[in-house]
Amino acid sequence: MTKAPFANRRDDPTPSSSPADDGPTRTPHPVRCFSFFEKLQHYGRAFWHYRLVPTAAPSYVPEDISIEITNVCNFRCVFCPQSAPQHHHVVPKSYLSPECAATFLQKLREGGVRTNVIHWTHDGEPFVNKRFHEICAVGVRYGFNEMYFATNGMLCTPERLAQLPRADCGYTFTIDFSADEATFERVRGTPGSWARVRANIARILADPDYDHITVELREISTFVESDPALIARRERALRGLFPSSRRLRVRSKVFHNACGFLPRLRRRRRVRYRLCPYPWTSLSVASNGEVVASSRDLRHQSVLGNLFTQSLDDVWNGAPMQALRRHLIDERPDRNGACAGCDLPYDPAKFTLANIWRTSSGRLRLFSRR
Numbered sequence: 387m388t389k390a391p392f393a394n395r396r397d398d399p400t401p402s403s404s405p406a407d408d409g410p411t412r413t414p415h416p417v418r419c420f421s422f423f424e425k426l427q428h429y430g431r432a433f434w435h436y437r438l439v440p441t442a443a444p445s446y447v448p449e450d451i452s453i454e455i456t457n458v459c460n461f462r463c464v465f466c467p468q469s470a471p472q473h474h475h476v477v478p479k480s481y482l483s484p485e486c487a488a489t490f491l492q493k494l495r496e497g498g499v500r501t502n503v504i505h506w507t508h509d510g511e512p513f514v515n516k517r518f519h520e521i522c523a524v525g526v527r528y529g530f531n532e533m534y535f536a537t538n539g540m541l542c543t544p545e546r547l548a549q550l551p552r553a554d555c556g557y558t559f560t561i562d563f564s565a566d567e568a569t570f571e572r573v574r575g576t577p578g579s580w581a582r583v584r585a586n587i588a589r590i591l592a593d594p595d596y597d598h599i600t601v602e603l604r605e606i607s608t609f610v611e612s613d614p615a616l617i618a619r620r621e622r623a624l625r626g627l628f629p630s631s632r633r634l635r636v637r638s639k640v641f642h643n644a645c646g647f648l649p650r651l652r653r654r655r656r657v658r659y660r661l662c663p664y665p666w667t668s669l670s671v672a673s674n675g676e677v678v679a680s681s682r683d684l685r686h687q688s689v690l691g692n693l694f695t696q697s698l699d700d701v702w703n704g705a706p707m708q709a710l711r712r713h714l715i716d717e718r719p720d721r722n723g724a725c726a727g728c729d730l731p732y733d734p735a736k737f738t739l740a741n742i743w744r745t746s747s748g749r750l751r752l753f754s755r756r
């Protein structure tokens with residue numbers, strides 16, 4: 387297997403949590419964020435370079451940006467590489483500082499990124515980082531006022547929520563939860579966590595003062611159950627746990643195998659190969675600056691550059707990223723550290739119109755008017 391020049395390096399100089407620059411006080415690079423039609427135009431162009439005439443060096447920059455707040459988590463979910471005892475030997479613990487966030491966001495804007503949507507998600511639980519609210523404030527200064535991220539909900543207390551900036555800001559919390567307490571605590575939580583998470587979610591939905599926060603719940607019974615009738619019942623029961631709200635969305639979670647971490651899901655390999663879209667649309671930046679293959683690459687199996695030491699353009703169309711795309715175009719995911727064990731190219735559910743619609747209206751916020 388060929389590795390990208392940066393792949394699996396553990397000796398890259400990772401700055402301390404505060405690089406020697408003016409971080410949050412620096413003047414942000416000016417940006418005019420996308421209009422709806424410009425968003426459509428961008429994704430039309432991305433589709434051309436990804437699907438119609440696949441190219442290893444697309445002539446646009448990514449507009450689906452994920453930045454990790456920390457790779458540390460307070461849960462030990464059985465479906466997540468976090469739960470492996472050696473995880474932080476593979477990827478040392480790291481917490482993003484507001485100063486480092488400003489460095490990343492400045493580079494993204496200088497590189498031409500125009501979206502107002504930011505995903506504070508990769509590995510870890512964002513609220514474990516006590517400076518998360520300061521990082522959100524930096525995001526707002528750089529024009530990222532639509533924040534969409536996964537949280538386990540355990541630390542969404544009134545005190546933490548009150549710290550988040552809210553003027554002209556919108557937040558979407560995606561929370562993996564279950565109507566069934568025993569399933570939840572077996573699969574993801576610690577004893578007693580179900581009741582606390584439930585109370586936190588209920589408070590957000592019941593209190594109009596949180597009208598800037600939308601909650602997307604994913605029923606996780608799909609991890610241990612396969613009976614469609616039971617899963618549908620759990621989904622309905624999950625909806626029924628909370629007050630009816632236009633700020634609540636519920637669906638069942640579709641699990642992936644986390645780049646091979648869950649080998650039992652690799653049975654999808656028997657299905658035909660499809661080209662993964664992420665390297666043409668998305669940028670995943672870890673809290674240590676490493677840019678990795680996608681949001682699934684929690685173990686940094688394909689490191690494509692580092693946003694502390696390189697510009698966006700150097701990373702986005704650098705040799706490692708081009709090699710990764712080329713291997714996928716050539717139907718050789720086995721040549722990319724992260725893709726070798728990933729089930730996405732063999733998962734037909736990811737390529738259905740329903741999933742494309744869900745992604746466009748959810749994660750990409752294509753129809754958001756903010």
Ligand code: SF4
Nearest residue numbers: 662679680724725728
């Ligand atoms: S094939 Fe899997 S690991 Fe590779 S870029 Fe796509 S989602 Fe990420």
